[in-house]
Amino acid sequence: MRFSPLITDLYELTMLAGYLEEGMHETPAVFDLFYRQNPFKGGYAVFAGLDTALTYLENLAFDKEEIAYLKGLNLFRPRFLEFLRDFRFRGRITAPAEGTVVFGNEPLLTVEGNLAEAQFVETALLNIINFQTLIATKAARIAHAAGNAKVIEFGLRRAQGPDGGSSVARAAYIGGVRSTSNVMAGMQYDIPVKGTHAHSWIMAFPDELTAFRAYADVFPDSSILLVDTYDTLKSGMVNAITVAGELRAKGHELVGVRLDSGDLAYLSRQARRMLDEAGFTEAKIVASNEVDEYVIESILSEGGKVDIYGVGTKLATGMGDGGGALGGVYKLVRIGAEPKLKVTSDIAKATLPDRKKLLRALSEDGSCIMDIIALADEKIEIGRKVYNPVNPLQFTHIPTGVRLTELRTVAMEEGKRTGSSSTLDQLADRCRQQLACLPQGCLRFINPHTYKVSISSGIHDLRLRLMEELQQA
Structure with a gap:
């Protein structure tokens, strides 16, 4: 190069x-x-x-x-x-x-x-x-805060240009964030790539349940459903659990759900309860939305139940005090x-x-x-x-x-x-x-x-x- x-x-x-x-x-x-x-x-x-x-x-x-x-x-x-x-x-x-x-x-x-x-x-x-x-350094701090939870680097769209996006993924991996949403960085540095879907996927369909079913049909073994487009607990989680049951009936399992807004500590606790009560104890909870080491520390102190953190802006830009x-x-x-x-x-x-x-x-x-x-x-x-x-x-x-x-x-x-x-x-x-x-x-x-x-x-x-x-x- x-x-x-x-x-x-x-x-x-x-x-x-x-x-x-x-x-x-x-x-x-x-x-x-x-x-x-x-x-x-x-x-x-x-x-x-x-x-x-x-x-x-x-x-x-x-x-x-x-x-x-x-x-x-x-x-x-x-x-x-x-x-x-x-x-x-x-x-x-x-x-x-x-x-x-x-x-x-x-x-x-x-x-x-x-x-x-x-x-x-x-x-x-x-x-x-x-x-x-x-x-x-920022990645090491975030990974330390996350403890046993995993962290995905989501920062490409906020990084300092395309070259900066790849450098972010590489450096974050060294610091302990061992996966990325950046497909180019995945190819360039052999970093595992991870991702879900956007709110626009939900909005492109007549209703949320139809959108979830369509995504699960295309990706039956790797679906993580974004549940906060309309109402996280009354709509998103209910529909995600419905689709999880349909997947299981076909021999597949829902990988998890993603929370991208609201009180992540509270919502993750409720999402975990709903998934467990429905029998989906292995489904993961992913949390994103302006997450950094301080947010993660706060979520954990409030009893949050997050398995995977998607960290974007504050990691890719090195944002934070000092x-x-x-x-x-x-x-x-x-x-x-x-x-x-x-x-x-x-x-x-x-x-x-x-x-x-x-x-x-x-x-x-x-x-x-x-x-x-x-x-x-x-x-x-x-x-x-x-x-x-x-x-x-x-x-x-x-x-x-x-x-x-x-x-x-x-x-x-x-x-x-x-x-x-x-x-x-x-x-x-x-x-x-x-x-x-x-x-x-x-x-x-x-x-x-x-x-x-x-x-x-x-x-x-x-x-x-x-x-x-x-x-x-």
């Missing part, structure tokens, strides 16, 4: 042209992609989008039509346009595996290469990683042999310089204790002092009795993948396993526990030294 290199901001091209004119384009450079605050005011994020990003990088090239378009802008010199003909990404990518639980200020992708290639890919990588990580977008950024951390630091009046926004490694401290039973960001070649020992990345006066020590494991590996070298892609099931299983190892407080939706992320003394000291040098300059 090819992504056009014109999926970028204009300033990436103007900087690229400038580096070429200044003779800087081949200077070695290192960039980090990271975010500062967990989305949805939550306790974590789920890293996603790496495979898509690697596909973009592997196939990065300008074709004749794209170069002709840039020429027509009358902005770039002929030498630069000629340079683009052979432009490729030939660098290195270091990253966690998709489905890894991550936190603010941690380097997700580290991009190494010459300045031209490492700078140019900024916009596309942010676009891919920010969106898919946001959606995977949601809407992941604030991922892309910062230069080394150029040539010099570590680089972006510093502002706000220490919380000062970047972490130089090449780094990301370590996770695990207890004997595999529970996550803390993460440590350290210099790439720094030796980290148990018991060592580590610092708060946003407050250099706060420090703690790596606790005894833990083991340290590196969270990232080299995923691309010289512009080529270093390994084969994992299946979506493997990525989703990793996400589920990692969430189970987090402190339970991290999974809360309101005032979650703040997982400790620290920086090593090496990064701490280097950052303070660079700040002092900048101030003196």
Whole structure:
């Protein structure tokens, strides 16, 4: 799959042209992609989008039509346009595996290469990683709220365009929502596709019972009937139960009913009672209509009887308090042999310089204790002092009795993948396993526990030294 290199901001091209004119384009450079605050005011994020990003990088090239378009802008010199003909990404990518639980200020992708290639890919990588990580995180929250109930991704019609719709289905699967209504995503990513019918199906027939019978006749072994077109309990459920009896008489079973409006907790309780009393104890209840983790939590707290949640708008758009977008950024951390630091009046926004490694401290039973960001070649020992990345006066020590494991590996070298892609099931299983190892407080939706992320003394000291040098300059 090819992504056009014109999926970028204009300033990436103007900087690229400038580096070429200044003779800087081949200077070695290192960039980090990271975010500062967990989305949805939550306790974590789920890293996603790496495979898509690697596909973009592997196939990065300008074709004749794209170069002709840039020429027509009358902005770039002929030498630069000629340079683009052979432009490729030939660098290195270091990253966690998709489905890894991550936190603010941690380097997700580290991009190494010459300045031209490492700078140019900024916009596309942010676009891919920010969106898919946001959606995977939202899906993980929704799946956690649903507990033993299943969740279907219903968000295509509200997603950010056709490409966004497919990215939603993929990222949501990683986060734990393992089916979709999006048929294209089903084919593209081998995701199970699920669906029912619309209110318009009911309205197209003379009456509701006739509509239900017609649908059940066409799909006798996969019918889920939408029961809220007119009156959920007095009409929809009564007619659905009638059709369920007719199906059973023919050797088939009604799969379930779908509620798409009203008080979902109350209606699901009543629907469950009616189905059970009629002898259809295995029929499922599907609930949709602006569902998210908070709605699911409310339904369960009120004794709702929902088996499957259809989640659309709020998943596909990353809607929610503190949601809407992941604030991922892309910062230069080394150029040539010099570590680089972006510093502002706000220490919380000062970047972490130089090449780094990301370590996770695990207890004997595999529970996550803390993460440590350290210099790439720094030796980290148990018991060592580590610092708060946003407050250099706060420090703690790596606790005894833990083991340290590196969270990232080299995923691309010289512009080529270093390994084969994992299946979506493997990525989703990793996400589920990692969430189970987090402190339970991290999974809360309101005032979650703040997982400790620290920086090593090496990064701490280097950052303070660079700040002092900048101030003196």
